[in-house]
Amino acid sequence: MRISELARETGVPLATVKFYLREGLVPAGRATSATQAEYDATHVRRLRLVRALVEIGGLPLAAVRDVLAAVDAGPDLSMTAIGTAHAALPPGPPPGTGTERALAVVESFGWSGAGQTNALGRLQAALEAMDAVGLAPDPDRLRTYADAALTVAAADVSDVPAGPVADVVEYIVVGTVLYEPLLLALRRIAQQHLFVTRRPEG
Amino acid sequence: MRISELARETGVPLATVKFYLREGLVPAGRATSATQAEYDATHVRRLRLVRALVEIGGLPLAAVRDVLAAVDAGPDLSMTAIGTAHAALPPGPPPGTGTERALAVVESFGWSGAGQTNALGRLQAALEAMDAVGLAPDPDRLRTYADAALTVAAADVSDVPAGPVADVVEYIVVGTVLYEPLLLALRRIAQQHLFVTRRPEG
DNA sequence: ACAGTTGGAGAGTAGCACTATCCAATATTG
DNA sequence: CAATATTGGATAGTGCTACTCTCCAACTGT
Numbered sequence: 001m002r003i004s005e006l007a008r009e010t011g012v013p014l015a016t017v018k019f020y021l022r023e024g025l026v027p028a029g030r031a032t033s034a035t036q037a038e039y040d041a042t043h044v045r046r047l048r049l050v051r052a053l054v055e056i057g058g059l060p061l062a063a064v065r066d067v068l069a070a071v072d073a074g075p076d077l078s079m080t081a082i083g084t085a086h087a088a089l090p091p092g093p094p095p096g097t098g099t100e101r102a103l104a105v106v107e108s109f110g111w112s113g114a115g116q117t118n119a120l121g122r123l124q125a126a127l128e129a130m131d132a133v134g135l136a137p138d139p140d141r142l143r144t145y146a147d148a149a150l151t152v153a154a155a156d157v158s159d160v161p162a163g164p165v166a167d168v169v170e171y172i173v174v175g176t177v178l179y180e181p182l183l184l185a186l187r188r189i190a191q192q193h194l195f196v197t198r199r200p201e202g
Numbered sequence: 203m204r205i206s207e208l209a210r211e212t213g214v215p216l217a218t219v220k221f222y223l224r225e226g227l228v229p230a231g232r233a234t235s236a237t238q239a240e241y242d243a244t245h246v247r248r249l250r251l252v253r254a255l256v257e258i259g260g261l262p263l264a265a266v267r268d269v270l271a272a273v274d275a276g277p278d279l280s281m282t283a284i285g286t287a288h289a290a291l292p293p294g295p296p297p298g299t300g301t302e303r304a305l306a307v308v309e310s311f312g313w314s315g316a317g318q319t320n321a322l323g324r325l326q327a328a329l330e331a332m333d334a335v336g337l338a339p340d341p342d343r344l345r346t347y348a349d350a351a352l353t354v355a356a357a358d359v360s361d362v363p364a365g366p367v368a369d370v371v372e373y374i375v376v377g378t379v380l381y382e383p384l385l386l387a388l389r390r391i392a393q394q395h396l397f398v399t400r401r402p403e404g
Numbered sequence: 405a406c407a408g409t410t411g412g413a414g415a416g417t418a419g420c421a422c423t424a425t426c427c428a429a430t431a432t433t434g
Numbered sequence: 435c436a437a438t439a440t441t442g443g444a445t446a447g448t449g450c451t452a453c454t455c456t457c458c459a460a461c462t463g464t
Contacts, residue, residue: 086390102387112395112399146392149392152389191355218423239441406463419451
């Protein structure tokens with residue numbers, strides 16, 4: 001498979017494929033001559049993954065690079081992989097955000113071992129911003145959110161397939177990113193559903 | 203309150219406040235002379251809201267403008283407001299995405315009245331991208347996600363306070379946007395928690 | 405032999421969110 | 435009341451990201 005077929009197969013513009021190759025987001029093909037290289041199914045897969053992370057996950061290319069590095073790092077443990085994925089995901093917390101308050105919240109749920117994820121900073125930043133506009137969640141609602149989050153997280157980690165370590169890592173990392181839009185889309189649709197059924201004449 | 207105090211109060215750079223005023227994201231102050239204007243608490247609040255939507259919600263300014271318009275539209279019904287908010291939220295589905303598959307999924311949950319939200323396009327795009335990289339959710343997992351989404355959505359709509367219509371609309375629209383990062387942060391922290399407690403030596 | 409395609413590199417572009425500079429008209433201070 | 439600082443407003447410029455365009459010599463298929 002040559003480069004233009006790779007582009008056609010995935011629907012990605014040729015110029016963009018070349019750009020990704022230059023940026024190292026897709027590995028180079030096997031050169032068969034000075035001006036020819038051969039690509040295979042792994043390139044198709046990787047290219048689709050990059051596009052999914054960008055278009056669905058909304059990641060900037062720099063974050064895609066980090067996520068792919070975590071995927072490729074291989075047998076470095078799942079926990080590291082998930083932490084790396086989280087650290088690479090945008091947007092990071094605004095600089096200067098602490099984590100004390102978020103930690104207190106998390107501990108009140110009895111969750112442990114969350115000390116090193118930057119999601120804590122995001123949580124705290126979100127809470128502070130809500131306070132600032134007067135829309136902070138009450139404890140009950142926060143609980144509801146936490147329970148829901150725990151439920152989906154449990155599905156996330158229990159669904160990890162047996163198999164080569166590289167596949168497992170990819171599953172975790174990519175799943176973390178790609179399932180977020182899924183969850184958000186479902187929440188919005190559910191909101192609409194509830195609004196409509198609540199006010200039948202609305 | 204003059205412009206520089208508004209900037210100091212909110213921590214937003216003066217040049218940025220001016221920029222938002224020019225863009226109409228924050229309403230102009232009451233002019234007291236050719237080179238002076240007076241700002242008040244509503245300006246502080248609006249400015250904080252803009253920053254929250256940008257920094258926490260990750261919205262581009264154009265989307266912020268649309269969301270604010272929905273907020274300000276006033277007594278136009280809640281359902282319209284929520285639809286407007288959804289339509290304004292990025293990223294929209296990639297152009298050319300259908301909704302048939304998403305509709306089938308949603309109907310299998312018994313959800314109705316979701317025909318007009320662009321979250322359907324996002325759902326379908328997410329499912330298709332997952333398929334393309336071979337990581338599509340099985341029906342059970344999708345169910346788990348849908349149940350969790352419905353749970354938080356129920357909390358979202360039941361928490362809407364009584365009060366002036368404008369406040370209700372703001373609550374819905376802003377809540378839709380600002381609670382997303384909260385949910386995602388909690389999910390990530392929960393994942394980490396589960397991983398750590400699952401493999402105590404990991 | 406020769407049009408067409410390829411891999412590769414460099415420069416150019418478009419959109420976004422600010423940020424810096426300038427200005428004349430006030431305000432404030434000594 | 436003079437000197438200095440600040441204000442609102444407009445224009446232009448910056449830095450970043452993610453492409454996209456153009457060029458080119460080396461090859462390929464016919």
